[in-house]
Amino acid sequence: MACFLNCVRFDVTKTITDKPTSKEGSVAVSSVTCYSWDDVEALTSNFSRLIGSGGYSSIYMARLSSSAKAAIKVHVSSHRLYKIFRLELDILLRLQHPNIVKLLGYFDDSEENGALLLEYLPQGNLQENLHSNSKQVLPWRNRVAIAFQLVQAIEHIHEKCIPQIVHGDIKSSNVLLDKNFNSKLCDFGSAKVGFSSMVQPSAISPRSRHVTMVGSPGYTDPHYLRTGVASKKMDMYGFGVVxxxxxxxxxxxxxxxxxxxxxxxxxxxxxxxxxxxxxxEDSVRGFSDPRMLRDSIDIDEVKTMLGVAALCISSPPSLRPSASQVTETLIQKIPSLSFLGSGKRV
Known part of the structure; x- marks a missing residue:
């Protein structure tokens, strides 16, 4: 783990995307299309196929043509939840990365209602692939590749975006998989934007002691739960759990x-x-998923991944590596990542 001690520096780049200027009809903005509500109903065949849901939104299958599919994320109608939609829209308009879900279009009535048209990822999310009762077992090298691609997405939002972004809810259900099991980070509704490293909790009104916390059980950084201070390190904690x-x-x-x-x-x-x-080796194998074929697991690679996880969930948060440091370690220590260009699942 000594390689984490040498910080790897990356150039910061800026992607500028114009914000939408029209809400009527279908107006293309920097390759992202602004749709009307009639368009949304037509694309989803009047919301005929629900493919996912969460606390704040429902996701429907959409058809852009006879063969091209997409997913439409429709936010629950309310002024408070509209702010969450608007935050996610503004973030996705800025982001272009192969391991972050792609925004294709949106509907925005500027009041209470919003919808995001996103690329459709046919293999579902990582949580489903790891924990369902399916007889298909995700092979080791795909698991390593998913971790590598996820930390590259985190590195992008932490270090290569202006302003920088903390996702706030890194978890396996927010990692989508394409037909070749490449991973894409999604759901930026809990994100924090526009700071160098930390965001202090908002001042609490004398009339209310309620503070909205972000994150999900099992993935949320204990330091964040104690202090309410959101930072890049909370994303690294969630990554460690994944x-x-x-x-x-x-x-x-x-x-x-x-x-x-x-x-x-x-x-x-x-x-x-x-x-x-x-x-x-017995300890490593004892913790590893027993469903994976014994001969398919590289013990040294598992040890590297365990070391990464241990550092990412360590306390205090200052001991945790940055996303770029994890990226560099995985490149150096896991030879199986060389298969990424093949686009295959074995």
Whole structure:
């Protein structure tokens, strides 16, 4: 893990995308189309096929042509939730990265209603692929590639965007997979924008002690829960939990007993961080997903991934690596990443 001590610097680049100037009809803005509500109804065949839902939105299948599919994320109608929609729209208009879900268009009535037209990812999300009862098991090298692509997306929003962005809700269900099982980060409704490293919690009104917290159970940085201070390090914590999911095949929070994966992994994480002795192969295999073929797992690669996870969920947050440092480590220490150009699942 010594390679984390040498910070890898990247040039900061800026992508400028004009904000929408019209809300009527279908107006193309920097290759992103502004749709009318009639367009949204037509694209979804009057919302005939629901393919996903969350606390603030519903996602429907859309057809751009006889063969081209997309997904439309329709936000619940309210003034408060409109702000979440507007935040996500403004962020996605700025972002262009192969491992971040692509915005194709949107509907915005400037009051309470909004919808995002997004690229359709046919393999669903990572959580489904890891934890469903399907007989198909995600192979090791695809898991490594997904982690690598995810941290590249995080690196982009943390270090290569102006203003910089903290996602705020890194978790396996926010990682979508295309037909070749390449990963794409989605759902920027909890994001924090426009700071160098940290965002202090908003001042609390004397009349209310309520503070809106972001994140999901099992993935949320304990330091953030204690302090309300959002930072890039909270994204790295969530990334560390996703890496533990990829290695173990276990859920971030067990559906059976509610136990958190970080607690299950804690003894092994302490052993990795506290010991200069190489971790025993039996310990590594004991934590790894038993559904993966024994011969398909590279023990050294698993050890590298475990070391990354241990550092990403460590406390205090200042000990955690940056996304660029994790990217550099994975490039240096995991040879199987060389298959990424093949676009295949084995």
């Amino acid at each position: 890496v533990l999911e990829l290695i173990s095949g276990k859920e971030a929070v067990s559906a059976g007993n509610g136990e958190m994966l970080v607690h299950v992994a804690a003894p092994l994480m302490h052993e990795i961080l506290d010991s200069s002795i190489d971790i025993a």
